[in-house]
Amino acid sequence: MKFLGLVLKSARRSGTEASSSTRIVTIRSTSLIFSMPTSHAETIRSTPGVQDLTWANWFGGIYKDPQNFFANIAIEPVSYLRMYPEIVLAPEARAAFVEDRTACIVGEGLARRYGFKLGDKITLKVGIPTYGTEDYDFTVRGVYKSGGAAVDNQSMFFHWKYVDERSLVKGQAGWYVIKVANPDQAAQVSAAIDQKFANSPYETKTDTERAFQSSFVSMFGNLSLLLGSISLAVVITTLFVAGNTMAMSVRERTTEIAVMRTLGFPSSTIFLLVAGEALLMSIIGGVLGVGLARVIVNPNLIQAGAFIPVFGVNNTNAAVGLGLSAFIGLVAGFIPATMASRLKIVDALRRAA
Amino acid sequence: MALIELRDVTKSYTRDAIEIPVLDRVSIAVEAGDFLGLMGPSGSGKSTLLNLLAGIDRPTSGSVRVGDTEISSLPERSLAGWRARHIGFIFQLYNLIPVLTAFENVELPLLLTNLTKAQRRDHVTTALGIVALGDREKHYPRQLSGGQEQRVAIARAIVTDPTLLLADEPTGDLDAKSAAEVLTLLQRLNQEYKKTIVMVTHDPHAAERASHLLHLEKGTLVEQTRVG
Numbered sequence: 001m002k003f004l005g006l007v008l009k010s011a012r013r014s015g016t017e018a019s020s021s022t023r024i025v026t027i028r029s030t031s032l033i034f035s036m037p038t039s040h041a042e043t044i045r046s047t048p049g050v051q052d053l054t055w056a057n058w059f060g061g062i063y064k065d066p067q068n069f070f071a072n073i074a075i076e077p078v079s080y081l082r083m084y085p086e087i088v089l090a091p092e093a094r095a096a097f098v099e100d101r102t103a104c105i106v107g108e109g110l111a112r113r114y115g116f117k118l119g120d121k122i123t124l125k126v127g128i129p130t131y132g133t134e135d136y137d138f139t140v141r142g143v144y145k146s147g148g149a150a151v152d153n154q155s156m157f158f159h160w161k162y163v164d165e166r167s168l169v170k171g172q173a174g175w176y177v178i179k180v181a182n183p184d185q186a187a188q189v190s191a192a193i194d195q196k197f198a199n200s201p202y203e204t205k206t207d208t209e210r211a212f213q214s215s216f217v218s219m220f221g222n223l224s225l226l227l228g229s230i231s232l233a234v235v236i237t238t239l240f241v242a243g244n245t246m247a248m249s250v251r252e253r254t255t256e257i258a259v260m261r262t263l264g265f266p267s268s269t270i271f272l273l274v275a276g277e278a279l280l281m282s283i284i285g286g287v288l289g290v291g292l293a294r295v296i297v298n299p300n301l302i303q304a305g306a307f308i309p310v311f312g313v314n315n316t317n318a319a320v321g322l323g324l325s326a327f328i329g330l331v332a333g334f335i336p337a338t339m340a341s342r343l344k345i346v347d348a349l350r351r352a353a
Numbered sequence: 354m355a356l357i358e359l360r361d362v363t364k365s366y367t368r369d370a371i372e373i374p375v376l377d378r379v380s381i382a383v384e385a386g387d388f389l390g391l392m393g394p395s396g397s398g399k400s401t402l403l404n405l406l407a408g409i410d411r412p413t414s415g416s417v418r419v420g421d422t423e424i425s426s427l428p429e430r431s432l433a434g435w436r437a438r439h440i441g442f443i444f445q446l447y448n449l450i451p452v453l454t455a456f457e458n459v460e461l462p463l464l465l466t467n468l469t470k471a472q473r474r475d476h477v478t479t480a481l482g483i484v485a486l487g488d489r490e491k492h493y494p495r496q497l498s499g500g501q502e503q504r505v506a507i508a509r510a511i512v513t514d515p516t517l518l519l520a521d522e523p524t525g526d527l528d529a530k531s532a533a534e535v536l537t538l539l540q541r542l543n544q545e546y547k548k549t550i551v552m553v554t555h556d557p558h559a560a561e562r563a564s565h566l567l568h569l570e571k572g573t574l575v576e577q578t579r580v581g
């Protein structure tokens with residue numbers, strides 16, 4: 001779950017605090033993870049109070065390993081840079097970026113993290129299947145500095161067109177960033193935009209940039225909480241199921257246990273046998289589970305969808321999984337093992353007879 | 354000195370705060386080499402008495418001595434070790450472990466000893482030979498007849514060469530022919546191998562094989578018969 005932490009960090013870094021009050025953002029009303037046609041641009045532009053507009057799309061590409069998570073976003077270069085003066089680029093870099101279809105710019109923090117330099121090639125594997133199957137190659141044409149809290153220095157931007165060419169569904173925008181002429185009218189303009197797409201197949205939800213950014217954060221925040229609580233529920237359920245299974249198997253073997261005790265096996269041995277069986281079962285289950293997860297939860301088989309970075313099972317996850325199953329085995333075996341070792345021999349034998 | 358001595362043994366169970374007396378001041382002495390038959394109506398306390406001798410139950414009061422060990426005062430852990438060394442127990446329902454072969458069932462008590470694998474194999478082979486099931490080593494309990502299962506159980510009881518063989522209605526679940534075989538076997542163990550045996554039984558045929566008979570009635574000894 002390391003990637004979630006990174007998402008949260010980078011999403012938080014991109015800030016929910018100081019963002020421009022003249023920028024509003026339109027997304028699909030259903031969820032940020034769905035896109036909408038770029039034809040919306042004209043309709044939005046024609047809405048009174050709209051001064052400027054650009055769009056972007058979450059690319060969700062993978063740099064070498066899914067663990068290397070950072071935001072990589074397809075943008076319409078000229079309008080996006082115009083919208084975000086906070087992306088501070090040298091004039092030559094800006095020109096080089098705009099000119100080259102396969103160019104990209106990276107934040108200086110990101111450049112430092114991976115040692116990206118001007119002229120470097122960066123290859124991103126496709127993380128979201130709608131972008132095709134082939135890797136995308138980019139050339140670093142600029143390293144930007146962040147000139148405001150609305151922009152972080154950990155992202156990578158490249159041409160929307162380059163990506164669109166190879167997309168299975170053409171002409172898609174993840175979100176529109178709109179500049180309103182008068183910040184006081186932001187709410188009315190937002191309402192007006194959404195009104196235009198009401199009852200269309202692509203209904204929208206327009207809100208302040210700040211709200212957009214926090215929905216970004218909360219999307220991953222909730223996801224992480226959701227996954228966390230699902231995992232917890234699964235662990236607890238498994239604990240009960242395993243405990244019950246062991247208790248049942250002890251109950252079924254009451255006579256055998258009583259017989260072994262009659263033969264002179266000490267109760268500590270009986271305890272260890274039952275606890276050991278629970279542990280062994282649980283670890284075998286853990287090994288199978290982790291092995292299966294490694295096969296199934298891998299970038300080639302599972303596409304989590306837009307915005308959610310592709311994830312896999314690394315060694316740490318595997319170790320945590322095995323550790324958890326050992327823990328479950330120990331806890332689930334404890335009560336039945338105690339039951340078995342405390343069994344009164346004569347009672348157990350009478351019950352069987 | 355008798356091998357086994359029960360003195361003033363009382364046993365009662367408490368159910369719903371009511372005390373149910375099962376054995377009332379029972380005193381018995383069993384000499385080494387005896388084959389004692391324990392008879393009496395159902396519920397008279399025969400199994401209870403046998404369980405006290407086996408050290409799998411404790412008297413409410415009184416003393417149970419086997420050899421030079423006062424077993425009623427042994428702590429649980431030592432008692433388990435004592436059972437492993439001194440007691441061979443034969444159950445009415447054989448109670449073999451279903452997932453183990455005849456060989457493994459007989460080997461089970463030897464796992465508590467320091468014997469090597471080869472020595473264990475020797476002992477198991479000998480024990481299975483005595484009960485005439487040398488050719489059934491690899492059979493599982495469900496692949497054996499009731500009589501054969503009981504003979505495997507007898508092999509398991511004698512494999513450690515215990516001081517005392519205890520049998521609770523060993524023929525109770527067998528047809529006449531298998532029962533006779535099992536009884537002949539017990540008699541042989543007593544006469545040839547000098548095993549001391551205490552056997553609980555309802556069956557007069559079984560009782561005939563014993564060298565002594567004791568009758569229990571409502572938890573007290575009513576008569577003592579010397580056979581033959």
Ligand SMILES: Nc1ncnc2c1ncn2[C@@H]1O[C@H](COP(=O)(O)OP(=O)(O)OP(=O)(O)O)[C@@H](O)[C@H]1O
Pocket residue numbers: 346347350366367368373375393394395396397398399400401402
């Ligand atoms: N654990 C127990 N709790 C309560 N009562 C018990 C318990 N064990 C035995 N009893 C009672 O003690 C009495 C004697 O039981 P025991 O099993 O010794 O009889 P038995 O002579 O072996 O009878 P059977 O011939 O039917 O096997 C019975 O009335 C029984 O209900």
Ligand SMILES: [Mg+2]
Pocket residue numbers: 399400401521
């Ligand atoms: Mg009985």
